[in-house]
Amino acid sequence: MAVKIRLKRTGMKKAxxxxxxxxxxxxxxxxxxxxxxxxxxxRVEPSAIHIDEEKALGWLRNGAQPTESVTSLLKRAGILDRFTQEKAAAKAAPAEQA
Known part of the structure; x- marks a missing residue:
C-alpha cells in the first residue's frame, strides 16, 4: 500500500x-x-503552517511519500531538513563501525 502525505481541502467556497x-x-x-x-x-499573511513534527517524522521514516506541495510546507517548517539530517547520520553510523 502506497502511503502519501498530502493536503485535504477544507473551508468554505473560495476560502x-x-x-x-x-x-x-x-x-x-x-x-x-x-x-x-x-x-x-x-489565506493569512504570512501563511500559517502547523504540522506535528514527531508524527510527520515517524511517517517519513516509515516510507510515506509527501506530495510536491507538502514537501514545500515541510521545508518551510524545517521538518524535511531534520529528516534528511537523520538519514545522513544513520547512513554514516554503519560506515564508521566498519
Whole structure:
C-alpha cells in the first residue's frame, strides 16, 4: 500500500484551508484518511503552517511519500531538513563501525 502525505481541502467556497493528512495514494483527495498531522492556512499573511513534527517524522521514516506541495510546507517548517539530517547520520553510523 502506497502511503502519501498530502493536503485535504477544507473551508468554505473560495476560502480554502487545508489539513495535512496521511492517506492511501489510491483514495480521493478529500476521502478516507489514515491520520491528520496538521493544517495549513494560505489565506493569512504570512501563511500559517502547523504540522506535528514527531508524527510527520515517524511517517517519513516509515516510507510515506509527501506530495510536491507538502514537501514545500515541510521545508518551510524545517521538518524535511531534520529528516534528511537523520538519514545522513544513520547512513554514516554503519560506515564508521566498519
Amino acid at each position: 480554502p484551508s487545508y489539513r495535512v493528512v496521511i492517506a492511501d495514494a489510491r483514495s480521493p483527495r478529500d476521502g478516507r484518511i489514515i491520520e491528520n498531522i496538521g493544517w495549513y492556512n494560505p
